[in-house]
Amino acid sequence: MKPYATDPAASRGRRFAEAPSATRDAFQRDRDRIVHCSAFRRLRDKTQVFVAPDGDHFRVRLTHSLEVAQIARAVARALGLNEDLTEACALAHDLGHPPFGHSGEDALEAAMAPFGGFDHNAQTVRIVTRLEQRYPGFDGLNLSWETIEGLAKHNGPVVAPTWALSEADTGFPLDLATWPGLEAQVAAAADDIAYDNHDLDDGLRAGLFTIDDVVAVPFVADCWAAVTARFPGVAARRRLVPELVREQIGRMVDDLLATSRARIAAVAPSSVADVRAAGHALIGFSDGMAASAGALKHFLRTRMYTHPEVARLRDPAVEIVAGLFAAFDADPDRLPPRWQATLPAAEPERARHVGDFIAGMTDRYALREYARVIGPSPMPGY
Template sequence: MAERAPHATFWEASRGRWHAEPASATRSPFARDRDRIIHSGAFRRLRYKTQVFVAPDGDHFRVRLTHSLEVAQIARSLARALGLDEDLTEALALAHDLGHPPFGHSGEDALERAMAPWGGFDHNGHALRIVTRLESRYPGFDGLNLTWETLEGLAKHNGPIYAPGWALAEVDAAWPLDLASHAGLEAQIAAIADDIAYDNHDLDDGIRAGLFSIEDITAAVPFVAECWAAVTTRWPGVSARRRLVPALVREQIGRMADDLLATVRARLAEHDVRQVADVRGAGRTLATLSPALAAEVQVLKDYLRQHMYRASAVVRLRDPSEAVVASLFGVLHERPELLPGDWAALCPADEPARARHVGDFVAGMTDRYALKLYEALVGPSPLPQEMVT
C-alpha cells in the first residue's frame, strides 16, 4: 500500500465492527471489507442488473457489475494520487450500487411507489440494509459486519443526510453514523468516480447503441468536441471509430481526473485539512471538479439525459419494466406464501415488516429472474419478447 497522507482515513484508528472479530493476519480491516463485498451474493447479482439498457439487451453494454468495477478502478487511482486509503475507497466504489433493484431507475421508481404506504424505497438505504442485515454468509451475525468507516461512507458518499429514510434510519439507530457530517475523502472520491465513470461510459454505450453519433455529440457538447479534436490530432492515421471512441473516453476521464486532483488539493490547503476529522468538519464536499469544468461536464450530462436516457429505445422499456416490478411486489405482498424457501418461512405477519420483507426480496432480483418469476406468477411479460429469452 502506498504511504497515506494525513487527511486519509487510517484503519488503525477505525471505530471497529459492530460484532468484534479477530484481526486478519494478511489484510487491513478495510481490505477485508472490500473482499467481503466482492464475495457477497448481492455483488454477484449486479451482473444481471440494468445500468441503462435492460441487461439481456446486448452483451457489450455495461451492467451494474461492470459499471461498479470501472468506478472502482477510477476511484482507486484517484485515491492513490491523493494518498488516501485505497482499500476503503475501492470497497465503497464496489458497493455503491448494491441496493439497486432490477431494471435500474425504472425498477426503483416502481418499488418506491409500491412501498410508499410502508416508508418507501431508496437504493442507498437498501444498500446499507443489505450489508448490515440481508446478506447471510456468516454464522455469527447477519450482514457482512463491515467497519464503521465503510458503513459511514456508503451512507454519506453523496453528502450529509438530514432526513434519512426508514432503512438508513434503522442502521443509524443501531450504530450512529454521524449522518449530519460529511464523510471522509475516500467516500467522496468513490462518489465522484461514479459520476466520471457513467458520464464517459454512457457516452461510449450510447454511440455503440446508435442512439447518437460522434458527429452529433461533438456538435452539441464543446468538452467532447475539444477532446475529440485532441484524439484525432494525436492519431491522424487512424480512421476506425472502434479505436478512436475508446481513446476519446480515456481522454475525457484523464482530463476530469486531473482537474479533480487539482481541485481537491487546493481545497485541502484552503481548509487547512490535516486529518480526516478536518475533512468531515469542512462544511462542504472537497472532492469535486472545478466550477469551470463542472459547467462543461453538465452540458454532457444534459445531452446524455436527452439523447440517451430519454431515447425511445430506452423509454419504451420503462413502463413495462415498472409494471413487472410493481406486479411482483403486489402479488408477493398479497400472497407471501409464494415467496421461495426461507423468504416465505421468515415473512413477518405484521406491517410494515411484511411489506419491507417483500420489498427486500424484489429489490434483490436480477432483471432476468424478475422476468421469469413474473411469467410464472402473473403471465406473459409486458417487455418485448427479445428481452425475455
C-alpha cells in the same frame, strides 16, 4: 498516507467484535467481503442503462462498479488516501439497486410509498448491515464503521434519512449529519466520471446518437479535436471512440485532482475529523469542469436515457416490478420458502420484506418470477 487519510488501525470498529486478521487490515477485509457477497455477484445481471437482453457488450451494474473502483483507487493513490477503503466504497455503492435500473427503482419506490418508500442508497446499507447472511454470528457483512459511513454518505450529509437508513443508524450510529471521509468523497466523484463517460460509449455503440451529435457538447468537441489531431491517419471513427473516452476521463481526473488538492490545502486538515468538520466537500471538480460534466449529463439525459429504444422498455419494467410487489404483498405464500419463513407478521415490516426480495432480484430473475407468478411477460422478447 496523508494525515487526513483514514487509517484502518484507528477504525471505529465493527458492530460485532471480531478477532483481527493476520494478513489483512480492516478495510482490506471489508473490500473482500463485498466482492464475495451474493449482492455483488447479482450486479452482473442488473441493468445499468440497457436491459441485459439488449446486448452482451453493454455495461451492467457489475462492470460499472468495477470501473468506478478503478478510477477511485487511482485518484485515492494520487491524493495519498486509503486505497482499500476507497475501493470498498466504490465496489459496494450500487448494491442496493433493484432490477431494471431507474425504472425498477421508480416502480418499487411507488409500490412501497405507503410503507416508507424505497431508496437504493439506503438499501445498499441495509444489505451490508442486515440482508446478507453469510456469517453464523451476525446478519450483514459486519463491515467497518468507516465503510458503512461511506456508503451511507458518499453523496454528502444525510439530513432526512429514510426508514432503512434510520434503522441502520440506530443500530450503529453513522453521524449522518456530517461529511464523510475523503475516501467516500472520491468514490462518489469516480462514480460520476465513470457513468458519464461509459454511458456515452454505450450510447455510441448502440447507435442512439453519433459523434456528430455529441460534439455539440463543447467539452466533448474539444476532446474529440484532440483525439483526431493525435491520430490523423485513423479514418474509422469507431477506433477513435475509446480514445475519446480515455481523453475525457483523463481530463476529468486531472481537474478533480487539481481542484481537490487546492480545497484540501485551503482547509489544511490534520485528521479525518477535520475533513468531517469542514462543512463542505473537499473532493470535487472546478466550476468549469462541473459545467462541462453537467452539459454532458444533459445530453445523455435527452438523447440516451429518454431515447425511444431505451424508453420502450420502461413501461414493461415498471409493470413487472409493480406486478411482482402487488402479487407477493397480496399473497406471501407465493414467496420462495426461505422468504416465507422469515416473513414478519405486521406492517410495514411485512411489505418491506417483500421489497427486500424484489430489490435483490436480477433482471432475468424478475422476468422468470413474473412468468411463474403472474403470466406472460410484457417485456419485448420475453
